[in-house]
Amino acid sequence: MNTTDLINHLSHHRTPEGYTFDCQHIKGEVNVLQVEMNGFEGFPVFITCTEHQIICVVYLWSETEIVADLRTDMLEMMLDTNIAIPLSSYARVGERYVLFGALSISSEPDRIIEEVVTLNENALDVMFAMDEFLR
Amino acid sequence: MSKKRQQLEQQMMAFCHQFRPFDNRHTKLTPLNISGKQLDEIKVVLKEAGEVALQTDYQVETANFNKLMEQTERCLKAVKRQQMMLETTENINKVTDVIINNYGNEASRLLSAKRTYAQSKQKPTTDLFSLSSVKRDND
Numbered sequence: 001m002n003t004t005d006l007i008n009h010l011s012h013h014r015t016p017e018g019y020t021f022d023c024q025h026i027k028g029e030v031n032v033l034q035v036e037m038n039g040f041e042g043f044p045v046f047i048t049c050t051e052h053q054i055i056c057v058v059y060l061w062s063e064t065e066i067v068a069d070l071r072t073d074m075l076e077m078m079l080d081t082n083i084a085i086p087l088s089s090y091a092r093v094g095e096r097y098v099l100f101g102a103l104s105i106s107s108e109p110d111r112i113i114e115e116v117v118t119l120n121e122n123a124l125d126v127m128f129a130m131d132e133f134l135r
Numbered sequence: 136m137s138k139k140r141q142q143l144e145q146q147m148m149a150f151c152h153q154f155r156p157f158d159n160r161h162t163k164l165t166p167l168n169i170s171g172k173q174l175d176e177i178k179v180v181l182k183e184a185g186e187v188a189l190q191t192d193y194q195v196e197t198a199n200f201n202k203l204m205e206q207t208e209r210c211l212k213a214v215k216r217q218q219m220m221l222e223t224t225e226n227i228n229k230v231t232d233v234i235i236n237n238y239g240n241e242a243s244r245l246l247s248a249k250r251t252y253a254q255s256k257q258k259p260t261t262d263l264f265s266l267s268s269v270k271r272d273n274d
Contacts, residue, residue, distance in 0.1 A: 028233030030226055034245075041257035043248040048230050050222050057230065059246040073269050080267035093227050096246060121260055127252040129263035134249050 003031050003049070009109040010035060010116075019117060035116050042120035047112070054103040056115045058123040063095040065134050074133035081129070087115060088122045099123050140200065143184045147207040150177045169214055181207060 003025060010021040019039045026032040026046075033047040046057045066074060078090050088101045099122055101115045153169065181204060188200050235242045244250050 026233055026237050028236060030229040030233060032230050032233050041255040043251055044245050046230055048226055050226050052219050053223060055227060058248055061247055061249040065247065065249055077267045077269045080269065081263045084266050093231055123248050124257055125259045125261050125263050127248055128259035
């Protein structure tokens with residue numbers, strides 16, 4: 001599935017919970033799709049495709065936003081909770097911490113929608129739990 | 136052993152020798168020395184080797200030959216896997232650059248859920264803290 005097809009699908013989709021999606025294609029060296037969920041005060045999800053995978057990312061915070069004395073506690077907390085968070089994992093890209101989900105390049109659009117919704121819900125839970133480690 | 140088969144065996148062994156990810160404990164995610172052209176070549180070799188193996192009457196020789204083919208397939212799979220990891224790492228770093236280049240100052244908001252969360256009234260579904268051994272300050 002190419003990004004144009006995905007934009008078309010997402011733009012016309014309404015989930016059973018009533019969420020709809022705003023999609024925007026960001027041009028650059030790699031194709032990036034920015035997806036925002038209407039009806040949920042969440043976070044922008046950035047979608048990119050490689051030859052084998054579709055990667056959906058929410059940027060959480062950067063190193064500079066962490067309370068230095070609590071950094072180890074934060075990392076431990078991330079390790080403790082990572083497996084419980086459905087369909088998403090933590091990672092670090094440069095100095096930025098992210099929550100991401102990876103799908104096969106042959107995934108159906110409905111799986112990508114499920115990933116976007118789940119990422120938003122997960123990111124909200126993460127922000128609530130990690131807030132005290134951040135400044 | 137036919138000359139063709141000998142030649143194919145040499146090519147497979149050379150490939151496995153060139154790329155031995157399982158023998159190197161310090162393999163890092165650095166650009167591979169194996170080109171796409173070389174990968175295509177080894178795929179052709181494997182295809183030809185499969186055809187030769189089918190035509191061979193001798194069971195033991197065929198078994199050895201098949202084993203070498205399997206070993207080459209594993210090396211090929213490892214190369215593809217490493218290429219995929221490199222590609223993904225490069226890609227995701229470029230995504231951040233693309234966002235920054237397009238949004239300028241506004242990118243810092245998009246690249247930090249923390250900033251958005253501060254203004255959000257949405258309630259979380261779960262308290263992840265309860266799943267962690269880390270203690271809250273006020274516990």
